[in-house]
Amino acid sequence: MNVAAAEDRPNENAKRSGREDNSMPIRMLPMSVRQALCEHLDSLNVWQQLAAFVKLYSSDVQHIQSENSRGRSPTNEFLNIWGGQYNHSVYSLFALFHKMKLHNAMRLIKDHVDEKFHKYIPKSEPISELRAPASASSKINNGPPYGAASSSSSGVTDDSNSNSLESPGDIRVSSVQRAAQSLLEIDYQELLDATGNWLPENKLGNGGFGEVFKGEWKQLDVAIKAMNYIHKHNDKTQVHLQQSYNELKYLNTIRHDNILALYGYSINGEKPCLVYQLMKNGSLDSRLRAHKSKQPLPPLTWQERLSIALGTAKGIYFLHTARIKPLIHGDIKPANILLDGCMQPKIGDFGLAREGPKSIDAVIEVRQVFGTRIYLPPEFLSSKKLSTGVDIYSFGVVLLELFTGRLMAECTLQNDQQNLLKSVKSSCLQSHQNRLDLFDKHLVTPMGEELDKCLCAIEVGLKCAASNPQERPSMDEVVRRFKTFSREF
Numbered sequence: 282m283n284v285a286a287a288e289d290r291p292n293e294n295a296k297r298s299g300r301e302d303n304s305m306p307i308r309m310l311p312m313s314v315r316q317a318l319c320e321h322l323d324s325l326n327v328w329q330q331l332a333a334f335v336k337l338y339s340s341d342v343q344h345i346q347s348e349n350s351r352g353r354s355p356t357n358e359f360l361n362i363w364g365g366q367y368n369h370s371v372y373s374l375f376a377l378f379h380k381m382k383l384h385n386a387m388r389l390i391k392d393h394v395d396e397k398f399h400k401y402i403p404k405s406e407p408i409s410e411l412r413a414p415a416s417a418s419s420k421i422n423n424g425p426p427y428g429a430a431s432s433s434s435s436g437v438t439d440d441s442n443s444n445s446l447e448s449p450g451d452i453r454v455s456s457v458q459r460a461a462q463s464l465l466e467i468d469y470q471e472l473l474d475a476t477g478n479w480l481p482e483n484k485l486g487n488g489g490f491g492e493v494f495k496g497e498w499k500q501l502d503v504a505i506k507a508m509n510y511i512h513k514h515n516d517k518t519q520v521h522l523q524q525s526y527n528e529l530k531y532l533n534t535i536r537h538d539n540i541l542a543l544y545g546y547s548i549n550g551e552k553p554c555l556v557y558q559l560m561k562n563g564s565l566d567s568r569l570r571a572h573k574s575k576q577p578l579p580p581l582t583w584q585e586r587l588s589i590a591l592g593t594a595k596g597i598y599f600l601h602t603a604r605i606k607p608l609i610h611g612d613i614k615p616a617n618i619l620l621d622g623c624m625q626p627k628i629g630d631f632g633l634a635r636e637g638p639k640s641i642d643a644v645i646e647v648r649q650v651f652g653t654r655i656y657l658p659p660e661f662l663s664s665k666k667l668s669t670g671v672d673i674y675s676f677g678v679v680l681l682e683l684f685t686g687r688l689m690a691e692c693t694l695q696n697d698q699q700n701l702l703k704s705v706k707s708s709c710l711q712s713h714q715n716r717l718d719l720f721d722k723h724l725v726t727p728m729g730e731e732l733d734k735c736l737c738a739i740e741v742g743l744k745c746a747a748s749n750p751q752e753r754p755s756m757d758e759v760v761r762r763f764k765t766f767s768r769e770f
């Protein structure tokens with residue numbers, strides 16, 4: 282039997298007195314299964330595609346739309362109509378999900394269709410339903426906000442723009458499929474060969490997703506993220522998959538010298554993988570801690586720090602200006618700034634990235650705060666106001682860490698989270714000696730022109746990390762400021 286043969290005219294009442302599949306009617310699905318299915322499909326926001334696929338009448342579509350706007354689950358309404366009114370079976374639903382490549386949805390109802398159809402559920406996770414990992418403990422909310430509340434450029438909310446923030450709820454499966462389709466699909470066996478079958482010595486580290494390995498693939502040095510997909514439909518998995526969506530969607534479409542290159546993905550093996558350009562010098566975070574490691578590395582020179590500052594600023598500026606709507610990274614921090622063989626920075630981890638409000642200086646209110654708390658500005662933490670200013674603030678904190686060598690996470694451990702910002706600010710207002718004392722003690726204090734540049738970088742860092750978003754410079758200004766002395770880097 283061809284499971285893909287879901288009815289093309291399902292609006293016609295299913296004449297199912299003698300169902301060929303013998304499965305139960307949709308309305309008989311246990312409540313817990315139906316609930317899980319609604320939660321899953323609502324989070325993917327695919328009801329319109331479902332309705333279009335089964336050719337629901339426009340009056341039915343309008344009904345779902347209006348119930349949705351009243352806060353009801355659109356999937357539940359869809360099931361009421363297609364499963365209730367039109368009397369379709371769970372098997373038909375399973376076939377529909379198969380056609381739409383909604384493999385997780387198939388998994389959710391598989392216990393209610395004949396076992397012989399289970400073979401149609403692919404073993405590995407479909408890219409169309411990938412989401413990202415529950416974030417590290419330092420991250421807030423394990424993921425991005427579900428939808429924007431409102432937006433405005435003046436701080437006054439404006440409901441007319443409430444959809445301008447692309448949130449997980451707004452992501453269409455079809456657009457993610459498109460993003461994945463234009464990306465190279467790599468055979469899993471090639472990745473096994475590239476990593477020597479995941480040899481432990483090739484392991485670069487662990488992330489929220491799973492493990493990252495280095496390898497050589499088609500004469501290219503690559504980093505391969507092998508995702509530990511857990512076949513459980515809990516919130517953690519959902520967030521995990523959502524961030525993979527974002528990574529595919531944004532990293533696949535943005536090309537810039539300071540943005541990490543994503544080469545391809547693999548889904549025909551044991552675990553789904555994403556393949557990136559290898560960043561030989563690891564993350565800025567690990568580099569700033571390298572003097573403490575078992576095999577300490579020399580500290581980054583002032584020149585290298587200045588060049589990392591400029592490169593990162595250029596990458597963020599590009600994100601904010603490349604498209605009509607700015608793209609907000611949402612998680613700028615040293616762990617997400619990777620360094621290539623020449624110490625050039627590339628911004629990675631687009632799991633929390635999202636399209637921002639209409640323009641670069643507009644503000645949008647989101648329903649949930651996301652990101653890494655210690656890098657987030659007060660207006661976002663307390664009032665959920667999202668703008669490009671969030672990335673600018675985070676970048677400011679990164680600059681202060683880069684030049685003082687003091688890491689926010691360590692300040693937090695010592696319970697003086699605000700102290701880095703406060704102490705840098707007060708030292709800057711005091712004597713010249715106080716300012717010199719600010720610099721990372723692991724290398725010789727900069728002198729001459731280099732000192733001027735490093736002081737300038739700290740000054741820019743403080744401006745970017747201003748509590749009042751209006752006082753922060755734009756990334757354009759930051760790049761121009763750094764460029765004035767970039768020729769001598």
Ligand SMILES: Nc1ncnc2c1ncn2[C@@H]1O[C@H](COP(=O)(O)OP(=O)(O)OP(=O)(O)O)[C@@H](O)[C@H]1O
Nearest residue numbers: 417485486487488489493504557558559560563564
């Ligand atoms: N392209 C790359 N080149 C070199 N090292 C990388 C690359 N991507 C990731 N890594 C390293 O692999 C490790 C895990 O990275 P990953 O991005 O999965 O996790 P994370 O950013 O630490 O955590 P999370 O994903 O939860 O935010 C880190 O040490 C990171 O520096």
